[in-house]
Amino acid sequence: MKTIQEPARDIPIVDDVDVLVLGGGPAGMHAAIAAARRGATTCLVERYGFMGGMATAAFVGPILGLHHHFSGKRILGGTPYEMLRQMAGLGGAILDHPERYVPFDPEVLKVVADQMIVEAGVRLRLHCFAANAVTSQKRIDAVIVESKSGRQAIKAKVYVDATGDGDIAAAAGATHEVGRKQDGALQPFTLCFRLGGVDFSKVRERRGLRDGWVAPGIRPLLQEAVDAGLLPRFGGPWIMHGSTVRETEAFVNMVRLWGDATDVETLTRNEVTGRDHMMQFVRFLRENVGWLRDAYVIDSGTQIGVRETRRFVGEYVLTEEDIVSGHPFADSVAMGGHIIDIHSPDGTTGQRRDMIGAYQIPYRCLLPQGVDNLLIAGRPISATHEAHSSLRVMGTRMAIGQAAGVGAALAGAGDGVPRHVNGEKVRAVLEEMGAVTA
Numbered sequence: 349m350k351t352i353q354e355p356a357r358d359i360p361i362v363d364d365v366d367v368l369v370l371g372g373g374p375a376g377m378h379a380a381i382a383a384a385r386r387g388a389t390t391c392l393v394e395r396y397g398f399m400g401g402m403a404t405a406a407f408v409g410p411i412l413g414l415h416h417h418f419s420g421k422r423i424l425g426g427t428p429y430e431m432l433r434q435m436a437g438l439g440g441a442i443l444d445h446p447e448r449y450v451p452f453d454p455e456v457l458k459v460v461a462d463q464m465i466v467e468a469g470v471r472l473r474l475h476c477f478a479a480n481a482v483t484s485q486k487r488i489d490a491v492i493v494e495s496k497s498g499r500q501a502i503k504a505k506v507y508v509d510a511t512g513d514g515d516i517a518a519a520a521g522a523t524h525e526v527g528r529k530q531d532g533a534l535q536p537f538t539l540c541f542r543l544g545g546v547d548f549s550k551v552r553e554r555r556g557l558r559d560g561w562v563a564p565g566i567r568p569l570l571q572e573a574v575d576a577g578l579l580p581r582f583g584g585p586w587i588m589h590g591s592t593v594r595e596t597e598a599f600v601n602m603v604r605l606w607g608d609a610t611d612v613e614t615l616t617r618n619e620v621t622g623r624d625h626m627m628q629f630v631r632f633l634r635e636n637v638g639w640l641r642d643a644y645v646i647d648s649g650t651q652i653g654v655r656e657t658r659r660f661v662g663e664y665v666l667t668e669e670d671i672v673s674g675h676p677f678a679d680s681v682a683m684g685g686h687i688i689d690i691h692s693p694d695g696t697t698g699q700r701r702d703m704i705g706a707y708q709i710p711y712r713c714l715l716p717q718g719v720d721n722l723l724i725a726g727r728p729i730s731a732t733h734e735a736h737s738s739l740r741v742m743g744t745r746m747a748i749g750q751a752a753g754v755g756a757a758l759a760g761a762g763d764g765v766p767r768h769v770n771g772e773k774v775r776a777v778l779e780e781m782g783a784v785t786a
């Protein structure tokens with residue numbers, strides 16, 4: 349490939365804080381709130397004009413991880429639970445759903461996130477893309493951000509990468525892996541969308557279902573059309589109250605495309621193909637499923653949903669066996685409660701495995717190898733491909749974000765190295781804040 353050389357130039361330093369959080373998704377929002385509440389001067393940089401990540405930008409739902417999948421034990425506390433309760437108070441989330449997940453309204457999430465971030469005193473920078481890390485001797489000195497204001501630098505003592513893809517951690521040289529062990533293949537993309545003109549109450553009456561998850565009856569119809577070459581491959585389909593709480597609306601998760609979301613050409617292709625597949629599926633559903641006859645597309649995600657990209661190798665790598673056996677950790681800082689749930693990297697089915705109970709996530713999984721003043725929050729924490737498939741749900745990501753925020757604040761008050769902060773101390777502070785760690 350041909351290259352050009354970028355001339356060196358001076359970049360203005362627009363902020364200098366204790367903690368800089370990159371990305372305002374489920375993990376980043378709570379990392380920033382927790383760090384600020386612990387007294388750290390905190391800046392949050394987000395590429396979109398709102399927070400929420402996949403929950404708002406990709407219409408992913410419902411929120412899983414508030415409860416353990418089977419026992420119903422609540423495993424999420426502290427700032428994430430506070431956020432969900434505020435959303436429920438505004439009619440934007442259902443916390444007592446019989447299926448133990450949380451259908452929600454992304455617009456309410458955006459507003460509650462704004463309020464909590466501002467009230468915590470976080471210095472927020474929206475429409476700001478974290479583009480690169482300036483490093484020396486295994487430390488990040490500054491992060492370069494790009495926006496309408498041009499190229500700027502932000503300095504911090506401690507950095508939290510919550511970009512979902514670990515963009516800055518990768519740029520800084522943190523050790524990472526991609527995909528499943530045998531071939532590096534990744535879980536698929538899904539463009540999620542919402543349908544109006546749906547009457548869930550009728551569906552429930554007819555099928556005796558507690559929920560709007562009516563998809564199993566539709567799958568054979570779709571498969572027949574795929575086999576006949578009339579439709580593209582699909583996942584699920586999950587047609588339910590996920591990213592909506594309204595009786596006449598359904599959230600749909602069925603588009604299925606493959607590739608690496610850190611490659612912009614793949615991303616572009618999948619966005620365009622995803623919308624085309626969405627329209628093909630909607631046409632088919634309207635023509636073949638009685639209760640969807642009047643359905644219409646309200647909207648699709650601002651971006652296609654990305655399940656998996658990089659995973660950073662940390663001081664501990666969480667495994668499927670840790671999750672399934674509920675292995676206890678002295679430095680547990682968050683709990684997970686979702687099953688092992690791998691959407692096939694090369695097919696349209698999935699691989700699922702239940703665990704005994706809720707499981708613990710150690711602080712060490714947030715500490716990447718190779719960079720000293722960095723924590724990873726959210727999707728790319730240190731775990732195997734299999735363990736990641738359980739950890740990736742949004743409630744669990746919020747809990748991990750909160751833990752990263754506390755670890756960052758404690759490190760910021762010391763030598764700036766999160767690895768030097770005792771994980772049991774992080775756990776104790778989190779418990780004071782109402783987090784659930786066991």
Ligand SMILES: Cc1cc2nc3c(=O)[nH]c(=O)nc-3n(C[C@H](O)[C@H](O)[C@H](O)COP(=O)(O)OP(=O)(O)OC[C@H]3O[C@@H](n4cnc5c(N)ncnc54)[C@H](O)[C@@H]3O)c2cc1C
Pocket residue numbers: 370371372373374375376393394395396399400401402403405406408409410411412413476477478479510511512513515537538539540601653654655725726727728740741742743745
């Ligand atoms: C199709 C699909 C279905 C899913 N189903 C469910 C489900 O039913 N329930 C559930 O709980 N979870 C589900 N998940 C998983 C869940 O949505 C994600 O794993 C979770 O959102 C990860 O949270 P995060 O904060 O780590 O990352 P993200 O949600 O990806 O947030 C990252 C944030 O960082 C920002 N960002 C990224 N790069 C940069 C940059 N360079 N500079 C500045 N900002 C940046 C993004 O805009 C975003 O706001 C699903 C995921 C997908 C894709």
